[in-house]
Amino acid sequence: MRILIALAAALTVAGATTAQAAAPAALAAPNINVANVRAHLNQFQSIANANGGNRAHGRPGYLASVNWVKSKLDAAGFTTRVQSFTYGGATGYNLIADYPGGDANNVVVLGGHLDSVTAGPGINDNGSGSASILEVALQMKATGFQPTKHVRFGWWGAEERGLIGSTNYVNSLSSTDKSKIKAYLNFDMTGSPNPGYFVYSASGQPSGSLALQQRLQAGFTSINVQTELTSVGGRSDHAAFARAGIPIGGTFTGAEGRKTAAQAQKWGGTAGQAFDRCYHASCDTTSNINATALDRNADVIAYTLWATAA
Template sequence: MRILIALAAALMVTGSTAAQAAAPAALAAPNINVANVQAHLNQFQSIANANSGNRAHGRPGYLASINWVKSKLDAAGYTTRVQSFTSNGATGYNLIADYPGGDANNVVMLGGHLDSVSAGPGINDNGTGSASILEVALQVKATGFQPTKHLRFGWWGAEELGLVGSTYYVNSLSSTEKSKIKAYLNFDMTGSPNPGYFVYSSSGQPTGSAALTQRLQAGFTALGVQTELTNVGGRSDHAAFARAGIPTGGTFTGAEGIKTSAQASKWGGTAGQAFDRCYHRSCDTTANVSATALDRNADVIASTLWATAA
């Protein structure tokens, strides 16, 4: 997450969406095993440890992260491609992975940034979102899910320099290709150690974003977790998609913002303390992650993808 996100008023959803209610039982999303997500985080930590303690744009740790994620997706039968760009005098990379099948004119896309800041390994920011969507992508294959819509996943470079990679990707698409993407879901910091449960507000976002927000909220409601809306504006990788008129949504567990007493009463944790005290610091390691928040968000990512792409 590049900078602090302003938090909006609390909103709790009390029921599931019609789209989810209508989904056949055979299309039920899997319960994502958080241990698998944590194993991916351990790999990102190992990569950082072997590369000067970070996975930042233009540094060896970032490219090693891209190559490792690509190897997992290639083995699962995805069609992958690495897109290169230049920023701040260094080469950056996006990884795009398409799952075979589905309506190529009706694309559902999930993404998150894979780079860290240079100060640390970036495990919560944003190893958590990157690892979660990787595991969800692997479970698409493992469960034999055959969505009617086409699935695409993206891991973005140089987010920490100003959303560079995701913007480059969207700008590289023709108008026709942009119009095929019917939904983009962004996951940036999904395991903060003093977590909040925030869902991107659809206010001011393209038509169709409200349905994505409602699905994400319903996913948390099914887990018995209250949510608050957050106005992320242009502060994470969904921004370029929104500017292109693509419906967007996402989740977030908080950065350097301070948890209030009301939020601590609702979610647990410590009032008066940052959601992530190690935000953009060297201590953003695997010890800086709430397994509970990571687990809940991964399950909501899966349930939302299954409901949206079915």
């Protein structure tokens, strides 16, 4: 995730109507096993260790990460493709994975960036979101989920260089293909060690984003976690989709911003300390993950996907 953002005021529990509307589909969503997500993070760490300590755009650790995620999805029966682009004199890659079936004119996309900065392995930023959506994708197959909408996943390259991969992907779509995407859900930094529980605010976003915001809120409400809205602006890979008029939503556990006393009282953790003290640093390793936050966000991702795509 790229730059500092403002955090909005505390959000109250989502309305009963929203929660009830999402509940029938959400009940079918699996409880994501955080041990599986952490195993994926261990793999990203191993890839970084073997490739100069990072998984950055244009570096061998990034392409190794793409190839490993692709192999897992191919084995699960997804249709995958790697989209290449050039930035800063280096080749970058997006990995796109389509789940079989569903209405091709009604597409739900989940995504997160797979690259790190050059300073470190990027396990929270954004191995956490990447690993979480990978495990949710694998659980679609494992549970035999048959959504009525078509589901697509994207792992974006060169986010840390300015949202390059996701912008390249959206720009490559025809107007018709863009119109088929009815929702984009972005997951960037979902396991910060001093976590907050933030949901992307729909304010100022394309029509339809409020329903996604409320569904994410309902997911957290279902596991008794309070949330706050965050004004995401152009911080992460949702931005290209929003510019194309596609409804967006997402979750975030905080970066270099500091947790307030009120937030520490609500969520635990340490007031006055950054949500992620290792943001964009060499210490963003597998030790830089809060397993509870990772687990809760993974469950909310599944909840929201099942409710949105069913």
